[in-house]
Amino acid sequence: MRMSEFFLPTLKEDPSEAQIVSHRFMLRAGMIRQSSAGIYSWLPMGLRVLKKIEGIVRQEQDRAGCQELLMPTIQSADIWRESGRYDDYGKEMLRITDRHDREMLYGPTNEELITEIFRESVRSYKDLPKLLYHIQWKFRDEVRPRFGVMRGREFLMKDSYSFDLDFAGAKQTYNKMFVSYLRTFSRMGLKAIPMAADSGPIGGDMSHEFLILADTGESEVFCHRDILSFDVPGDDVDYRIDQQPVVDKWTSLYAATDEKHNAAREEELGEELVAARGIEVGHIFYFGTKYSKAMNAVVASPDGQEIPVEMGSYGVGVSRLVAGIIEASHDDDGIIWPEPVAPFGAGIINLRAGDALCDTTCEDLYSKLSSAGLDPLYDDRDERAGVKFANMDLIGLPWQVVVGPRGLENGMVEIKSRATGDKQEMTPDAVLNKLMAV
Amino acid sequence: MRMSEFFLPTLKEDPSEAQIVSHRFMLRAGMIRQSSAGIYSWLPMGLRVLKKIEGIVRQEQDRAGCQELLMPTIQSADIWRESGRYDDYGKEMLRITDRHDREMLYGPTNEELITEIFRESVRSYKDLPKLLYHIQWKFRDEVRPRFGVMRGREFLMKDSYSFDLDFAGAKQTYNKMFVSYLRTFSRMGLKAIPMAADSGPIGGDMSHEFLILADTGESEVFCHRDILSFDVPGDDVDYRIDQQPVVDKWTSLYAATDEKHNAAREEELGEELVAARGIEVGHIFYFGTKYSKAMNAVVASPDGQEIPVEMGSYGVGVSRLVAGIIEASHDDDGIIWPEPVAPFGAGIINLRAGDALCDTTCEDLYSKLSSAGLDPLYDDRDERAGVKFANMDLIGLPWQVVVGPRGLENGMVEIKSRATGDKQEMTPDAVLNKLMAV
Numbered sequence: 087m088r089m090s091e092f093f094l095p096t097l098k099e100d101p102s103e104a105q106i107v108s109h110r111f112m113l114r115a116g117m118i119r120q121s122s123a124g125i126y127s128w129l130p131m132g133l134r135v136l137k138k139i140e141g142i143v144r145q146e147q148d149r150a151g152c153q154e155l156l157m158p159t160i161q162s163a164d165i166w167r168e169s170g171r172y173d174d175y176g177k178e179m180l181r182i183t184d185r186h187d188r189e190m191l192y193g194p195t196n197e198e199l200i201t202e203i204f205r206e207s208v209r210s211y212k213d214l215p216k217l218l219y220h221i222q223w224k225f226r227d228e229v230r231p232r233f234g235v236m237r238g239r240e241f242l243m244k245d246s247y248s249f250d251l252d253f254a255g256a257k258q259t260y261n262k263m264f265v266s267y268l269r270t271f272s273r274m275g276l277k278a279i280p281m282a283a284d285s286g287p288i289g290g291d292m293s294h295e296f297l298i299l300a301d302t303g304e305s306e307v308f309c310h311r312d313i314l315s316f317d318v319p320g321d322d323v324d325y326r327i328d329q330q331p332v333v334d335k336w337t338s339l340y341a342a343t344d345e346k347h348n349a350a351r352e353e354e355l356g357e358e359l360v361a362a363r364g365i366e367v368g369h370i371f372y373f374g375t376k377y378s379k380a381m382n383a384v385v386a387s388p389d390g391q392e393i394p395v396e397m398g399s400y401g402v403g404v405s406r407l408v409a410g411i412i413e414a415s416h417d418d419d420g421i422i423w424p425e426p427v428a429p430f431g432a433g434i435i436n437l438r439a440g441d442a443l444c445d446t447t448c449e450d451l452y453s454k455l456s457s458a459g460l461d462p463l464y465d466d467r468d469e470r471a472g473v474k475f476a477n478m479d480l481i482g483l484p485w486q487v488v489v490g491p492r493g494l495e496n497g498m499v500e501i502k503s504r505a506t507g508d509k510q511e512m513t514p515d516a517v518l519n520k521l522m523a524v
Numbered sequence: 525m526r527m528s529e530f531f532l533p534t535l536k537e538d539p540s541e542a543q544i545v546s547h548r549f550m551l552r553a554g555m556i557r558q559s560s561a562g563i564y565s566w567l568p569m570g571l572r573v574l575k576k577i578e579g580i581v582r583q584e585q586d587r588a589g590c591q592e593l594l595m596p597t598i599q600s601a602d603i604w605r606e607s608g609r610y611d612d613y614g615k616e617m618l619r620i621t622d623r624h625d626r627e628m629l630y631g632p633t634n635e636e637l638i639t640e641i642f643r644e645s646v647r648s649y650k651d652l653p654k655l656l657y658h659i660q661w662k663f664r665d666e667v668r669p670r671f672g673v674m675r676g677r678e679f680l681m682k683d684s685y686s687f688d689l690d691f692a693g694a695k696q697t698y699n700k701m702f703v704s705y706l707r708t709f710s711r712m713g714l715k716a717i718p719m720a721a722d723s724g725p726i727g728g729d730m731s732h733e734f735l736i737l738a739d740t741g742e743s744e745v746f747c748h749r750d751i752l753s754f755d756v757p758g759d760d761v762d763y764r765i766d767q768q769p770v771v772d773k774w775t776s777l778y779a780a781t782d783e784k785h786n787a788a789r790e791e792e793l794g795e796e797l798v799a800a801r802g803i804e805v806g807h808i809f810y811f812g813t814k815y816s817k818a819m820n821a822v823v824a825s826p827d828g829q830e831i832p833v834e835m836g837s838y839g840v841g842v843s844r845l846v847a848g849i850i851e852a853s854h855d856d857d858g859i860i861w862p863e864p865v866a867p868f869g870a871g872i873i874n875l876r877a878g879d880a881l882c883d884t885t886c887e888d889l890y891s892k893l894s895s896a897g898l899d900p901l902y903d904d905r906d907e908r909a910g911v912k913f914a915n916m917d918l919i920g921l922p923w924q925v926v927v928g929p930r931g932l933e934n935g936m937v938e939i940k941s942r943a944t945g946d947k948q949e950m951t952p953d954a955v956l957n958k959l960m961a962v
Contacts, residue, residue, distance in 0.1 A: 121637060130592060158565060185667065203557055203567075207531070207533035207554075229623065
């Protein structure tokens with residue numbers, strides 16, 4: 087993409103409404119624009135990141151044997167009355183009356199609707215287990231939406247739902263999703279720590295939140311230092327095998343959000359305790375037959391009896407992750423995208439647009455990086471070098487290739503790593519080789 | 525995907541609520557389930573087709589230089605008051621009041637919101653032209669939703685918006701989108717005919733609907749026979765060049781929806797006139813400064829004056845196309861998917877699951893077709909052959925590979941084209957070669 091053509095309305099000044107760093111940088115880097123309180127449009131730069139994240143989430147869901155479907159945003163109030171949650175949910179639920187005075191709502195989550203789909207479709211234990219997910223916009227009418235897409239009202243979430251015949255099956259499914267979440271966040275360049283969460287009367291110990299650490303995180307978290315260096319299962323993970331040993335390892339050491347923190351452990355753990363700030367980006371949750379009983383989602387068991395299915399739900403905050411990653415990875419100058427979620431693979435800065443050699447060198451790099459699938463962003467604008475450097479740092483692409491007349495006298499351009507700030511002079515061909523090897 | 529694991533709740537009987545063939549087959553083939561009147565969940569089989577269509581639409585938008593963003597579903601009523609459409613829109617607009625009693629709505633279209641984004645971001649003619657699109661769920665509260673996703677209330681639409689400095693630029697953009705639409709529908713295996721549409725007081729002749737022909741289409745259309753064999757520009761189309769000659773050619777012969785049909789032309793055209801049924805799948809529309817004037821979206825012109833931008837909008841009914849393609853391509857037994865939008869590339873039918881040779885042959889085909897990226901659906905269920913044949917015809921994959929003990933005695937399997945019904949016996953290796961060459 088050429089920056090002269092790209093729809094990238096960056097801001098020079100810090101917007102006054104942004105209280106946290108991700109919100110500030112997302113507005114300044116032209117990623118989002120607010121359309122109403124807590125409701126945002128994703129401009130091309132922001133949408134690119136959102137889709138990268140969504141893509142990784144999808145791949146890891148599919149790898150774990152989850153099947154994608156897509157439920158609508160607008161639901162009928164009737165199924166929420168069946169589950170008993172229509173009145174419980176309070177004012178965070180956006181309630182809607184249609185032209186025929188039917189009570190509808192904008193789905194804040196989908197347990198009811200997926201349970202309805204399941205009960206209409208599956209009748210026998212032979213069709214179990216089933217693991218279904220969708221990636222869809224949700225709405226929660228927060229009383230005070232703030233922090234940009236971190237706590238917006240309309241937000242993109244991946245939610246999965248599992249259906250098993252018995253507790254043993256449900257536990258195995260839970261373990262699979264636990265590992266799948268470790269992998270999902272790790273692939274985005276994040277260290278996410280699973281922490282025991284409230285599970286209500288049913289869940290037992292099968293409820294975990296996944297938090298990423300960031301100095302600017304929303305809440306305080308505590309964990310044993312060693313968890314930070316635990317390995318995440320690789321691409322060769324075999325989900326046909328119960329992942330209990332991985333879950334056991336990751337839950338063997340202390341890790342707790344401030345709500346669940348036991349201050350008595352502090353002295354005991356001493357130097358081994360890390361106290362940090364965290365951002366919740368995922369939640370996995372076993373809830374047994376809560377919805378299947380209330381909504382009569384039953385299957386015929388092997389001995390012919392009708393029994394309610396065992397269920398769990400598993401959420402990832404897809405739009406929230408965009409902000410979460412920025413909170414975890416930035417400096418004073420702007421965003422530092424981890425490569426797997428970067429909106430473009432590399433930036434090319436032409437220090438003297440209009441100079442024949444600069445132009446042809448840039449065009450050649452642009453064309454070759456594009457052909458190699460590295461998706462470069464080429465700053466071909468007629469702007470001062472300082473503006474270009476500042477913009478490129480702000481938007482945070484992993485690599486910057488700087489092409490100027492002085493370097494070209496010796497046939498050299500400069501490549502800079504956004505994360506480390508390291509700069510190297512090399513030939514354009516060496517740049518191509520280096521970036522293609524990344 | 526193995527059918528034994530796939531979430532595919534097919535129906536044996538025709539559902540009574542389905543009045544048209546696409547609705548009937550989409551329900552029977554386990555593609556969708558209604559959740560409320562005119563609101564559907566897309567099950568995995570349906571979602572696969574929806575995404576294939578969305579992917580083609582996106583590629584052709586990108587090719588034409590359109591940049592993707594994503595606007596939210598919920599909008600503020602304020603911008604609709606600015607444009608004057610809040611009161612005009614009537615009961616089809618789903619109006620919502622949030623917890624703070626602010627008037628909101630579920631967007632039925634996005635002219636207002638994109639104009640607001642544009643006016644906040646673009647100030648100079650130097651940043652024109654701009655062509656922006658998004659693919660997002662919309663809501664129109666139809667008084668009588670029917671025909672499944674053909675006329676649903678919550679539906680997926682691609683809508684693009686163009687911003688040009690003057691009429692000449694706007695016309696060139698219009699031509700580009702005209703050609704881009706020809707290509708988009710053609711790539712889905714459809715013949716879509718552009719027909720002059722109502723444009724209101726501004727549009728002049730720059731408003732076209734794109735209709736596909738299907739015996740079961742919703743309305744009557746008329747066109748000159750020769751249009752049906754006009755060529756569509758290929759992958760080498762160069763949008764930097766004005767596409768006026770292509771537009772001139774496609775609009776040189778008579779083509780009209782029933783609303784615009786001039787009965788006097790019937791006699792004149794005689795045998796050359798085709799009267800058929802059509803389904804509207806796209807609409808392109810130039811509307812000049814209607815919104816930019818009302819909402820003050822102005823740019824500085826080269827001579828320093830502030831002038832309102834020239835705009836157009838361009839829609840494709842993405843979810844509607846799923847039904848439209850079925851209406852255009854089916855037989856009594858089920859759907860006949862054009863290859864580019866088929867949910868799976870091929871089906872494998874194991875006629876005797878449990879038979880060692882049948883099983884290993886099927887597994888081998890399944891594994892090799894998967895590796896080759898052909899995305900096969902393997903019917904590995906313990907079901908009667910008749911059920912498997914009927915299911916495979918219903919879901920309409922382009923190719924069926926039938927593996928049975930009798931054929932395997934001679935080392936042969938059967939391959940059937942869903943579209944032609946042609947069957948051929950060949951070795952499994954020959955099947956692989958044939959399908960990889962498709």
